[in-house]
Amino acid sequence: MSQTWNIDASHTSLDFAVKHMAISTVRGHFKALSGTVTTNESGALESIEANIDASSIDTKDAQRDGHLKSPDFFDVATHPTITFKSTNVQAKGGNEYTVTGDLSMHGITKPVTLEVETVAAIKDPWGMTRTAASATGKISRKEWDLTWNQVLEFGALVVGDEIKITLEIEAVIPPATPAA
Numbered sequence: 001m002s003q004t005w006n007i008d009a010s011h012t013s014l015d016f017a018v019k020h021m022a023i024s025t026v027r028g029h030f031k032a033l034s035g036t037v038t039t040n041e042s043g044a045l046e047s048i049e050a051n052i053d054a055s056s057i058d059t060k061d062a063q064r065d066g067h068l069k070s071p072d073f074f075d076v077a078t079h080p081t082i083t084f085k086s087t088n089v090q091a092k093g094g095n096e097y098t099v100t101g102d103l104s105m106h107g108i109t110k111p112v113t114l115e116v117e118t119v120a121a122i123k124d125p126w127g128m129t130r131t132a133a134s135a136t137g138k139i140s141r142k143e144w145d146l147t148w149n150q151v152l153e154f155g156a157l158v159v160g161d162e163i164k165i166t167l168e169i170e171a172v173i174p175p176a177t178p179a180a
Contacts, residue, residue: 002046005131005171007035013168014052018141019160028059028068030082037133037171045089045097045118045133048169052082054105073146079106087111095119099135106144112137114165128172135167 014033020026035050055076057068069076086101097116102109114137121131140161 001041003039003041003173005037005039006174007033007037007050008130008170008172009033011170013166014050015166015168017164017166018162022160026059026064028057028065030054030056031058032056035084037131037169039131043118043121043131044091045099045116047089048084048086048099048101048116050084052084054080054082074106084112103139103144106146108144110139110143112139114167124172128175130170130172132168132170135165135169137165139163139165 009032012033013029015027015029017025017027030052032053033050033056035048037045038047040046054074055069057065057074059065059068068074071078074082082103082105084101084103086099088100090098090100092098095118097118099114099116100111101114103112114135116133116135118133119131121129124130141159141163142161
C-alpha cells in the first residue's frame, strides 16, 4: 500500500545557483512551495509532485528579484506557478534514486532528471511520522525560453545558462481525519 507524505514547507528548501558574469555564482531560492511524496509499503520512493510559487523567488537583492519576476525571466504575472511531477523513479540501490519528471515553468514543460537520496522515516517528538530527501540536478534555462542576457565587453554573458538545483525536502504523513 502506498503512503502519501505532505511536503513540510517550513523544513524544505529549493535552492538554485547560476554563474554571474562568468566569474562568480549567484544563489537564490523559492520561499513558497507545496507538494507530496509517495512511498511504497517498504518506504521506497514512488513519486514526487511539487508546486512552487514563482513570485517567491529570493536572491537577497530586491532589484534582481523584481527583474527575475518580470517578462524578461519568469513572467510571474502570466506564469505564477512552477510545477514538477515525477514520471519515472529508478532505484539505484540503498536509499538512492534517479527521478525523472516534467518541470513546467514559463509556460513550457520539459523533462528533467534529479539525483535523490532519501532517509528512513522517524517519529518526531509530537508523534508525527517524518521523512526527508535531498535532490540535485541541472537544467538549461534556455530550454524554458528564459533567454534574457547581455554580452560583456570580454565576451562572457551576464547570466549563465546552466542552473544547478538543490532541494532539501522534509515530508510528514498528514494526520488521520476522524471518521464522520
